[in-house]
Amino acid sequence: MRLITHNMLSCNIKxxxxxxxxxxxxxxxxxxxxxxxxxxxxxxxxKLEWKALVEGARSxxxxxxxxxxxxxAVLESDESFLKKLHHALLxxxxxxxxxVCPKTGRKxxxxxxxxxxxxxxxxx
Amino acid sequence: MKLKQLEGLLGDLEQFSNPIVxxxxxxxxxxxxxxxxFTAENSYGDITDKIVADxxxxxxxxxxxxxxxxAASVIGFDIDPQSLETATLNxxxxxxxxxxxxxxxxxxELKGQIVDTVVMNPPFGTxxxxxxxxxxxxxxxxxxxxxxxxxxxxxxxHIKRAALRDFNAKSAEVLCELRYDLPKLYKFHKRKEVDIAxxxxxxxxxxx
Numbered sequence: 001m002r003l004i005t006h007n008m009l010s011c012n013i014k015x016x017x018x019x020x021x022x023x024x025x026x027x028x029x030x031x032x033x034x035x036x037x038x039x040x041x042x043x044x045x046x047k048l049e050w051k052a053l054v055e056g057a058r059s060x061x062x063x064x065x066x067x068x069x070x071x072x073a074v075l076e077s078d079e080s081f082l083k084k085l086h087h088a089l090l091x092x093x094x095x096x097x098x099x100v101c102p103k104t105g106r107k108x109x110x111x112x113x114x115x116x117x118x119x120x121x122x123x124x
Numbered sequence: 125m126k127l128k129q130l131e132g133l134l135g136d137l138e139q140f141s142n143p144i145v146x147x148x149x150x151x152x153x154x155x156x157x158x159x160x161x162f163t164a165e166n167s168y169g170d171i172t173d174k175i176v177a178d179x180x181x182x183x184x185x186x187x188x189x190x191x192x193x194x195a196a197s198v199i200g201f202d203i204d205p206q207s208l209e210t211a212t213l214n215x216x217x218x219x220x221x222x223x224x225x226x227x228x229x230x231x232x233e234l235k236g237q238i239v240d241t242v243v244m245n246p247p248f249g250t251x252x253x254x255x256x257x258x259x260x261x262x263x264x265x266x267x268x269x270x271x272x273x274x275x276x277x278x279x280x281x282h283i284k285r286a287a288l289r290d291f292n293a294k295s296a297e298v299l300c301e302l303r304y305d306l307p308k309l310y311k312f313h314k315r316k317e318v319d320i321a322x323x324x325x326x327x328x329x330x331x332x
Contacts (some may be wrong), residue, residue: 117227
């Protein structure tokens with residue numbers, strides 16, 4: 001699971017109103033390079049939940065993203081920032097670990113890169 | 125990538141080893157899958173450089189097709205862990221990156237407007253009544269630009285009405301009618317092979 005996916009996942013237990021973002025417990029993280037597409041990264045930026053991304057990246061061992069969401073000028077001029085964003089979003093893979101609901105503490109296990117978001121009977 | 129090439133690559137994918145009839149697990153053949161994704165990209169620009177979600181991805185045929193057509197990011201969702209394992213192998217085999225998530229699509233909560241396009245070959249509702257509508261409803265909540273889906277031609281009017289009236293569709297269009305050849309997969313199948321008429325739909329949600 002990469003952070004681009006994590007940025008949209010939310011806890012879906014019945015009664016939990018704001019189960020986003022899921023906290024990441026990283027067991028095993030691997031890195032795989034993919035081609036850098038600056039236009040796509042610029043376009044993505046506006047749709048991201050920035051804090052969730054920064055915290056998620058930090059949990060996976062990558063602390064290069066700025067705490068505060070930078071403004072548009074940075075996107076245009078600073079390629080090194082775009083590359084960091086690219087790396088965080090698309091090149092870090094959580095292979096083993098868990099996603100933890102911020103409200104209930106319920107852990108959704110991640111095995112072989114796949115988070116299991118299936119709910120138990122008493123959670124639906 | 126040319127259509128024939130895409131079709132060829134998809135034809136090599138691993139499919140369900142022990143299909144679960146209750147989930148209506150049927151492989152999406154390379155003929156349909158390649159045409160579906162090719163049309164989505166060539167006629168509408170909905171795949172390349174886009175974030176694509178595959179609902180009920182099974183062994184990942186549509187996900188792999190999206191990745192081969194250079195989607196920026198592909199996420200496959202399915203409830204069955206064994207299919208997801210096969211899907212993972214398929215992605216590795218074709219050297220494409222796909223994130224997979226195990227979940228019940230009807231209970232999924234996705235935040236934000238990240239997903240551009242949803243592609244899917246959902247259950248037709250022959251085992252669990254209404255499953256096709258549940259998938260369509262879920263897809264329309266998630267996609268910001270378009271949903272591509274396959275439904276039985278016999279349900280055409282019903283689907284159109286539901287999409288426009290209940291699922292927030294700005295438009296609901298049948299792009300073409302295809303023959304879905306289903307091989308004899310389950311014990312209760314009497315004929316060796318059967319052909320059903322399916323519609324390839326394109327829906328646009330209202331919010332974006």
